[in-house]
Amino acid sequence: MIAFLKRYGATIFGVVLLAGAIYVVQREFRGLSVAQVHDAMAAISRHALWLAAGCTLLAYAVLAIYDRLGSLYAGKPASWARSLMASFCGYSLAHNLGFAAVSGAAVRFRFYSAWGYSAVQIAKVIGFTSLTFGLGGMALAGLVLVVEPEVVPWLGSNLPRWALQGLAVPLWGIVAAYVVLSRFFRTITVFRHEIELPGLKMALAQTVLATVDVAVTAAIFYILLPPAEGLTFVRFVGIYLVAYSLGIFASVPGGLGVFDSAILIGLSPYMGAAEVIGALLVFRLYYYIVPLFIAGALFAGFELSQRGAVLARFTAVTQGSEALEAPAMAGLVAISGALLIFIGALPASGGLMTIWGSYSLAAASQFAASVLGSALLVLAYGLARRLAIGWALAVALLLLGGLTVWLRGEAWFAWLPFPAVATLLLTMRPRFYRRSRLWAEPLSPEALVPLAAAAFCGITLALVGHRVEVQDSSWWEVVFADEAPNALRFTVGLTAVLLLVGLARLLRPARIRPLAYDEASRAMLASWQGTTPPAADGVLLGEARRAGMAFSRQPPLWLAYGDPSGDPADGVSAIWRFRDACERAGVRPAFWDVGPEWLRIYADIGLTAVPMPGRPERFIACRAEQDLDRLLAKA
Template identity: 30%
Template structure:
């Protein structure tokens, strides 16, 4: 067993990360660290560019925007999102599919509202489209083509607008790209032109590895470019009507700077291009050192963010929640998916609410509202409310992760803090807008208690790098807001102790910032000192004794593999269920589903195992799981791949009568005449038989020239064999075959694991063993006899099949050098079983080949066992 990459020193308790794992660790940290670095650089650049502007000027500009300009921006936003529906409309037409415009519009609006606000458009919008379109009958391949069409249209339109604009409108000479603007414009224009022409010139499909792509005809390509260009033109129009009037150089000049800022924001990996887009816009319009120009531009950009990003995001969230409520009333087939998605929606809204409280605490309150408060509230109430509101903001950022993990404690605390935050928002500055947002979220969250069923500790919750980046990014933005809002205030140590209604904004913001940072650090410290289980050790006899009652009550005989003792056992807190697992490389692999009859305990174990893997930097893998439990793994975000089919014989209808059973009947009758007989002995009687069992086992291993398997199969281990009953086949006084039995108290299913026979034994001895065991199990009242899994059976190599299915079908048909896949399925098929699919649940991403190699290594006792039997 390979030692897990995170090791704890027994002497000091310190955690050591071996050098061989530093490269994968740095690779995982690279993306998030790049995002944080780019955000910090963008905010620093924004600070330098807008150092003459102040918070009052920005707020004043936003406050004095006319209703006509705001209405125009809103109408252009509606038109822009309307044009975005054409992406999906034309994408569906390109693959020969048609859906009602209302459904296509809803899917497109929701996907773009979230991807525009969050960033990572391909991942976010692709995921949302997959969730919706799969419900409307589209295959995975068709959805992938739709996503690629929409993404291609998005970029083709951006490149076309940017290229043409740079060719027609010269950039300001002080911009870095001004010298090369014509060359850059020509290059960017050539890309969409080449796309338009390529489909007419190159008729054959392009092939890249396993992908085949036919270039679109001229008409389809033209629609892509035009829709993309129109989308970007309307987005630019929204900001243009909000910009100050002194920037009267025309829409063309504005569009050139807008599209360049958008491209830089997109490639920066900062969510939504936050800070990067604003910094480029300020630089492009020459606002450096000009407070009279920088403040209006920042005000227009803030209004643009609200109108074009935030309002559509809120509308999309309301639509999803409304659709969920409608689905619950109508018992729609879509309702289970939406129900599963709601915790993530609530988590996202809670994250936004926490950011709103932090940003509010970092900025100035309105003077008129502060004047009203000074008449009705003591100063101490104001100060405490301001501090607690920011602390609650930080706690909501943390609790958002708990909501995504469906923690009951996170749900209760979030409700309490949302209502408390609403009260403190009113007490610190009559911020009724924030109070309304928090109250509405609390009202929406209140009836959803059943979605948050986990009773795990908040401190045991793991935070992915993405969540850590999001929390740090929000806090960094809050720091920048404090610096920007109070840049005119001279810092001194006495500032921390100044308390005033009208002149105490800066001290309050600083104290709130420190208070929220302290709350985050205390939670992080509490999480760091929580007890962790980082080692994978074989179970003790006490653990096996605790697991035995659960194994005997399990419906699946596969649970008995825990008795092998080669897999670690992870119990829930009340020992109502367990998972058995082992570690190979970075893969933490469980054998089968969680074992236990308590559904809540089994579900909690899946989450617990996931979090343990995340803390250790490992990949959670659930191997050979049944269709009845797939929702457990889909709920935690794992992908499912079929790995084969399990053969189960219905004993009530099994017999040797009939023409189809003639061969089996003749074999059993012949061997019975030769003196073969079956004996089933209890586990207590196995120990004296071990020497004779070993003779049979060693002879079988020598004859087959194979090594012992493990993990999903038993091995000849005396301690293991003495824990299960044994089926013996005697020929007179000579032991010729044996198999240990998996027998449960529920009598739902019987099975065998380790099967061995003498090489010189009678022909057909294994047929005899299986038939006699099935008849014996039927007489004992068992309902099923499990013949085990046929790996890779049931996978098909069709044109539209996923790559894994096609690869598995290839190995199943031509992999006899490594394993008798087809022969094993044919052998089991002659007992006329019912075949049931088995799956592996794995993390999404590109780690699948390594995970499959790790699983194969576990079963074969090392990578060499995968190649040599």
């Protein structure tokens, strides 16, 4: 049980949070319309917009100081320009996308590697920046509990004020312990890991800086809200910290849905949902979306500027921009799915009812929006793994989503993003090169059943959506609606779940069954001119079983030896299957002694390629910020 929770606990918790977020959105959006949200956004004053924009610039400037202090801690100070570049790109991409290939750590490793930092120095910078935010969050949360303890949900009305204020003691205690230990010790051991402490002045600077960062980021949102009686800035900071923390725990890019629903709940006593959502959308535009596009352009430009150095040092020039595109599109598709779910929770505007002369068609579009949005959230998972079937289905459902919103009679700015994202996705077909189990295996009953189930359930839900009992409803609302007939509730719930499960199964890779590393498998690799180490734990083949490589289990790593040998067309699937096998086993993948031909694929699965000692034409592909030092020690 403990092993199960260790491997899947975070995922289960994230799914539960996301399901709760969908329920909250459904409840809060029921009495709203797109026009009301638009009016709430229009009501934000120009002064507030400019002030929030200034706070956004200040927030990212403070984050740049994180990297500056981190480089000092690592013993190799970076210039302010480099600190700003690494910090801005790392945080912008990590906040929005959340995928390993473009996480803040991986992005920082690419920057600092090109600037001549060693793996140990980069690890120190990354560790320092990660810890700094936590210190600020705990320090500021303690302050909120002392000043405005009633902000704690559920407990505020059930415990005396002094007990709530006492909750600040452990938070401040952790921060104080870190500062004190930094004063008297250079290193400490935590869970068998030795941590080098930064010293008293640096620890104090970390705490103060992170506290300012969290406060300024919360101020962006607070400024965009209309004045509300009883909503002080300190109280809002408490609500913001809870919402942001839940978004992080859910492991959803940008805390999508989870952060938003927590904010809606926290602010519901002070103002209407339309005002909160209007400010929320502008906040996401300022702090997430605009920085994402700027950072993506800067990162791609950096990779191009490093053409010669990158080829000579650690990766191919196309890694940066191309490795970013698929995760970015997966993030956009997930956002589109969430947007459809939100729109599905709103009553239909009815603008096209008179044109079509059919209330049923327009009202059922609300039901369809929630179904399509749920399916797009599943398909984003397939896009992140470069699946061609995920690309095709996502394009189709995005176009259907745009048509659905248009049929509801919404304004152009509500339906236009869906065909726009679909068009952008169409231009990136080569980025989604991986076959799913639907194409990789014979059309056996195991593959045919989920395909038939998904098709049948999709058609069934489309037909059910026209029934009077579910018009103007979301599919999950029908399941829990007491006034709907029991047979209809059962049909909608079962078919919707089967549709999503069927889609998920279609997006799964073919079964991963490594071969034993024996004489037969060794001879097979040798016939393909592959690497045959003296000892290994198995051989992992591609989906067509015409390419593969030997590997050994070295927890927390599985280490593959060399590039995939055999049929190059099947080598891509061998790399991805190795990555999937590692994910199922709860370990990280790494590749030893690989050439430049496959570097793009290694980047796609979230690895960074670093030259082998004394052999600059050969590489080690791994999560460099975590594992490079360990692998180099074995060289």
